[in-house]
Amino acid sequence: MNEKKKSVFFDKRDENYINLSSPIYFLEMFTKKKIKCDIIIPQTIIVSKGTATLWIFNSKASPTPLILKKNSNKLNFVEICRVLCRVKQNEDFRIDTLTTLLDIIKAGKNEITAFARISKTKKSITKIDLVKMFLDGNVSGLQILQEHLENSSKADELFYVEYRQDVINLPVSYRFFKKSTQKQIIQQPLPKKLSQLHIQQQTQHSDSYDESNKNDQVEYVDCMFKFFDNQMNQTLSKIIKKLVDFLEKAYRIRVKKLVAKFMQNDQQLIYFLGLKELLVDFHENAPYEIQSMKNELKDNNSFENFLILIKMFTRIRDKKPMKIPQTIYEDDKEISQKLYKNLIVQRCVGDFCDYIMEEKNRGPLQIRKNIVTDYRKFFGNKKMNEEKFSVTLPHEISFQLILRTRECSQEVIEVLMKNKIFTRNSKHHFQEFDKINTDEEYPFKFNKTEVYNLPNLYKTVKICKNCFVVYSLASKYFDQRLSNDLQQKQWFKRDSSSLAQQPTSMNTSHQQLSQLEKSNIKRNDSRIRQNQNQSLQKIKTQTSNNAEKEQNENRVRKIQSAKQFRVIQSANSQAPKTFKLFMPNQQQQLENTKINSQSSKTNNIDINRLTMGFLNYTKPPKPNKIQSAKMTTGGLQSQRSQMESQHLKRSDSQSNQFQRNRINKSQRQINSNKISFFQGKLRVIEVPQIQYTLLDVCQLHDLEYPPESVPDIYLESVNYFCFQQCAIPYLIIQNQEEVQELNKDNQSGLDLTEKDHQIVIFLADFFDNSFEYLDVMQQNIKPNTTILLMNLPGQAYTVFDQNTIQDNLDICLLLDSLLFELCEKDIIKNNDIYKFIGYGYGGFQVLSYMTHIQNNLPKIGGLLIINGFCEIDDMLTDTLKKSKEVFQTCPNDMPELGFHFWNSLIQSHEEKQDPRYNPISLNGRLHIINGLMKSQNVWNSCVMEIPIKLYHGLKDCVVNIKQAHLIKNCSSSCNSCEMNLINFGHKLQNLEELLFEFL
Template identity: 90%
Template sequence: MNEKKKSVFFDKRDENYIHLSSPIYFLEMFTKKKLKCDIIIPQTIIFSKGTATLWLFNSKSSPTPLILKKNSNKLNFVEICRVLCRVKQNEEFRIDTLTTLLDIIKTGKNEITAFARISKTKKSISKVDLVKMFLDGNISGLQILQEHLENQSKADELFYVEYRQDVINLPVSYRFFKKSTQKQVIQQQLPKKLSQLHIQQQTQHSDSYDDCNKNDQIEYVDCMFKFFDNQMNQTLSKIVKKLVDFLEKAYKIKVKKLVAKFMQNDQQIIYFLGLKELLVDFNDNAPYEIQNMKNELKDNSSFENFLILIKMFTRLRDKKPMKIPQTIYEDDKEISQKLYKNLIVQKCVGDFCDYIMEEKNRGPLQIRKNIVTDYKKYFGNKKMNEEKFSVTLPHEISFQLILRTRECSQEVIEVLMKNKIFTRNSKHHFQEFDKINTDEEYPFKFNKTEVYNLPNLYKTVKICKNCFVVYSLASKYFDQRLSNDLQQKQWIKRDSSSLAQQQTSLNTTHQQLSQLDRSNLKRNDSRIRQNQNQSLQKIKTQTSQNNAEKEQGENKVRKIQSAKQFRVIQSAHSQAPKTFKLFMPNQQTQLENTKRNCSSSKTNNIDINRLTMGFLNYTKPPKPNKIQSAKMNSGGLQSQRSLMESQHLKRSDSQSDQFQRNRINKSQRQLNSNRQSFFQGKLRIIEVPQTQYSLLDVCQLYDLEYPPESVPDIFLESVNYFCFEQCAIPYLILQHQEDDQEINKDNQSGLDLTEKDHQIVIFLGDFFDNSFEYLDIMQQNIKPNTTILLMNLPGQSYTVFDPNIIQDNLDISLLLDSLLFELCQKDIIRNNDIYKFIGYGYGGFQVLSYMTHIQNNLHKIGGLLIINGFCEIDEMLTDTLKKSKEVFQTCPIDMPELGFHFWNSLIQSHEEKQDPRYNPISLNGRLHIINGLIKSQNLWNSCIQEIPIKLYHGLRNCVINIKQAHLIKQSSSSNNSCEMNLLNFGHKLQNLEELLFEFI
């Protein structure tokens, strides 16, 4: 007998009946039994050139009819159709031809019985169509014919999916297989060449059994057969794709090939059994010894071996501490190393930090004289008593000027090239720069020119010396263009009368039309002229009456606008886009001086330092119309509108509160008047959506997600639920048995005994732990006059929460405080009891946050026991949480055991095989905890009470660094009563059992 070759599809567990015991861990989820596996596969016939060559049966125990005739390798089509159509052979009336079989089938029901693969397509074939296909002889293109039957057996079906992606550019390929058992007849007459496979099976008619040589050896062989059910194959491919995404993100690898094994039970539930033939490629940032991993995976490419090798060849990438030089020089000033550690350096917001000017003795670089004097004043003090030393940038400009230079980038580039300003590493120094690539030399034009947060547009930002030089040139250029626009605007005002006359003359150019059109146009022109004359007369009378009011209104506008924001409209002749912008002046005195110098008849050039107040967009020239020019000359409407619009602008002085009160009083007085004010025209009604709260149905918790049988050693009657703001958490209260007996005796005797000191111990577990796992340890170490409170936080096991709501440490502190208040109302605990808190990892952070809220509400705090705790979310912990969040999001929802394996490997903990069964935490719960912790705040620094603390830090079951323990000790108000120890922890249950005896 030839030895069977090993294949990735065969496993020792496949030979026995596989029974699913529990869905806890995919590597240890199966047990073998002695019952043989009744493997189900649709009855399949393989055709070659229109001839049936091979028949695969679905079981080696159930009887199947004989198809292969004596001394013949061909299959009988009549028997094939009879078996697939489920027509029994009758002794009185024998079915010998396809025609008689077709007549019998037509009398019965026409049901779908099989699906065929013809030219790589799938068709469902009825009984009549199946017989007609063989009767007509249209089977030349038939490749495979499978029986479409549901799983009627008690056994479970096994599937194998092969995933391949050898090249990244090529698409992913899948191959789907099912398992089958067949007979292999090995003839002794041909020892060198094995005969072809004959599938034989014992039938009800023993006399028609195919005879074979007695010397031949018969062996049952397991074979893998391709599966063509597209619906099932699509379901398996989606599961495999999720598994591949999880492996690639969790272990930083690229999967080239793997074979996944699945099982489907009689309830059509699919279970993942494991991986085989894993072929991977490692990323560049993978934290492994890649060469050693590849050498080990060549011999054994199973997934179990891959997990073992990860722990063996994972290299630790510790962040190297930054080496600080002994001497630091900053603008001819030597700074000590100790001072450099506390140094705060401001960041320049400008775009020209790396730009320098070739001609250093000319142009606007003379402004640097003032900078040098400022630096001498600043660095001239030899004695510095401040703890932190800050290097402040010398200049401030409006952020609007920076955006303006980006919008007008082409014009600014011409100014820079004219003044020979390039980058430090430019190729155009001391050369001809006629052919300069502006995209490479001046990349600032690609920066953002819009601000999504509007208040940021009016803020002042700090810039360095180099940026100050460039922005001063840009400001000078914009000022020059501003003066030119104002002069052009003045010329437009002078010629507005002539333009108005031209407009009236244009109306008469249509006299070349027909006579009917001419009469209509004349009538319309006459009406328009009458209306214009009447309006001009009214405006003249108004202007003569309101000359005094005009002068007073203009003075008021100047005073109000000098202290507030301005609205300036861009000129029509400007090349920049026509937009409305605001700017905030910083120097009120300069604006008042410029307003005094300006007159209404003649406009002078404006010379204002726009590095501090921002670049102005200027007013748009009016349209050449008599009516509009007359309204602008009157000034009544313009002053009235400016008064009303200025009331909506925010004030920057100290009297803004009084201004708001006056504005409210004025709007209230105008409500009773018939005149509609500016404020009333801008009123809008906003409908605020109201949140509708619904009651939580805690009773259905176990029915929906976790059955009660998954909580061992805990009676559901003793577990209570506390509902608080769209979440519900379970808690369990433990008391000493002797205390209960003494309370019963006291109640029976009626004697008033002296009150004993009672202590309350509150335990909060780690990130994804279940506090009920510690029930046995708490019961063994509980002492008289002690009550222990075990509880799970939102997101942990058996909790109800809204995944769309983020709960940080402030919310959890309110939840814990509300729970203690409810227990106090039920007389389970008292306010005068001694309270002790135990926090493990994540629970320790919540305990420290709660200590900052209670202040003096709890009079007696016995102490805190913090194990692997932390008081702030630093960068290392944030990075770890974000990576874990990405992994948990890609993990399949129906496989939470993958999250256990990833987290255990991350925190270097021992493999706890019973964890998923005792701690059925969901993936949504993990994401809920991570999102809440990322949004949490550091509050331990504000704790005032002196609380005795015992800190313990270990190398296992821990995500944070030991620096967190030092921070807790340093920031605590009771340094003398804070003890910190470093222990080599083993199992987390054993660690707590050793520490509880001393703490309780």
């Protein structure tokens, strides 16, 4: 204990944790294969039992430490001495032995080349001593060798950093020390006999040189004192944070305290020399496991022993005890049989597993759109669960269809080429159909077309999704061909009946045949064929004549109907105006019914029993002519009454209004596919004629261009969206590697598999600039993600009307309109996964938008709310009123006063950020405050089943912690909302940590 008390780093709290030790300064922690840490270390060789086991070093390409182990050829004493002594390998004269290396070193200077730890003592070694040590074999007590580095200071300064975190909620504490060597003079006492003589000499020769200094000795002593260089301390704390994150992630421990050792070389690079102390705790193990581990570590608390123990305990913990039932019931047997059947993996019997389609969302893929809706319509949700339905999605077809596609392979190949369906590894371009070799491209036609066991023809087999698309196309083609054959047979029957009605011609033909039989008993085959051809030509001429007759009859009917229509139109001209209004509407309704019938033919696909085994339902009978006539007359009468009421309301002078209403009605029919997420109905966005750019807005507000927060690469990609007398900038970020891959795929046309795409929408805090978070988003973006950054009205680089007040409902409309426009431009899609990130004020706007969309978004991946709130309580109103008074008193020419006031109000530490990165005006701050004060609370109406990750900071937060509990209680299920309390630092650092988990 006395030795520990002498140490600067000793603390009584250390007794509660597990204290680990390592003779090689814990450098063996870098031996993890999958998880790495970017820290610069010197050349380090770890030796055990006289053999080198590890060689840890940094490469020139990356700062990540590389490791050579026993199996590598370079891990030998010759190579180690050559690298540490800095002797380059010569092509002409190769160094293979230690004796040759010693001769080369003796020719040069003998300098200190390494530091060694030999039997618990530190020692500096020169070049010649290092080679001699390996030559003589004095390596028994050697534990570690480290490369000698030139220190930047003459006093050989070393830096020590103490990291401590006792409680998770409390902030991390750092202590910084510096160790340097200083001169210290030790005075030796003289003997008693010479003491009096020495005093006399000193009095006599007081002005002369003091000869007593010759007896003194100079000694270099290591001194430890606190270090107060802020810049150096910040860089060291960043390295420590990296190291702690690496240890906690790699070894699943919680670091409570560590003391790290650093050195700065002459090139101003900071090297990590190892750990002096390491105290850990566990956050996954049970308390009894921790106690048993402490008992095991009492005898041997080395880091190697600790790694062995933690592996052992994790293996024991992962094993779950098996519960054997005491009694087995009959129900359990049935359940086990069902589970065993579901576990059987079935093989696809189809021939088109490796075939894909070039054009997506067209052709046969439309068949899969309305599968779920048709299933629910005819069966409902009670008989089969949705999960089970997704597993047994139409993968069953008849085996006859597979054999028929093989028999009619040539026709099926034409259908596949028409729909641009090829194999994944196709060697041909999709557009050059003439050069395609069908034998190589479509090998399914060589498969067998016969079945030895005939009952297998009537069985259903399982197929995959790709095969289902192809077989549905083939069955559709076969059905169409069958219907064409039936029509031709009907024509043939009609022709034969017309021939039967001509007895004279038939009798004459029979007489001729009888005469021919009598005269010519032996007839040739050629004459028979000529007679057959003549009879077929007669049948063809008769069928053509019948077709012409039917066409003439149809023309006569059309002429008669046109005459009748003219008579009705003339009668309507003499009828009153109320009846005259009905005619054009009736004609419009007939056109609409035609259009609807055509669209229903394309949308409502007749599902064949061969392709979809589970939809074996009977279709409802079609209505009779009398019923359809009643329905149409009822609809016509109701429309006539509506038109009469409209005609009575308006006067004759306003007759143009009726035409305008009809034009608007047609425009609504055209835009019927455009549906907004927010209102759930038709919304036509009126885009103003004025279009802004970032340069225009900077010139309008007298700001610097290009701005500091936006890099030069993204200047052209910043767009503006205009809505209700305001314009906001937005920026869309995508993964550059993904864009390059997409361009390659579009050029090659091979990778056509659908991927789930997610869209992340970020809304910043009160007076923040969302473009400040651009670097953080770009670093943490993942493939198949698109990030939308935008500034709300009042924030930086926005144009707004100072006289209007925009509450949360107006901002929801603005956000919805922006998403609506991006959806029209095909930048985003309705089927994408949407994720929202809201920081403070942005979190309030995200929650209000979620309450108003009314489940119109099909896929919501989740919400990330940081320091959010769902109501404007007294605490928030007081801070907003005080800040509003300050902003009103500040002059308009000095917006930096408001910037520094708000930072001093919400942040506990001094803000080092420049106001140029966030050039928000004072009017913009007042606009945001006025809009928020008029906004409605959303805690009563934000009940939703959306996964929410909720984070609330214990410092640097304007909002009370009560708001986080309100948001959590408002969510419909407790499992969907995850609440965390974190001791936040700077905002950019917080978002970088949370984005990694959320995305």
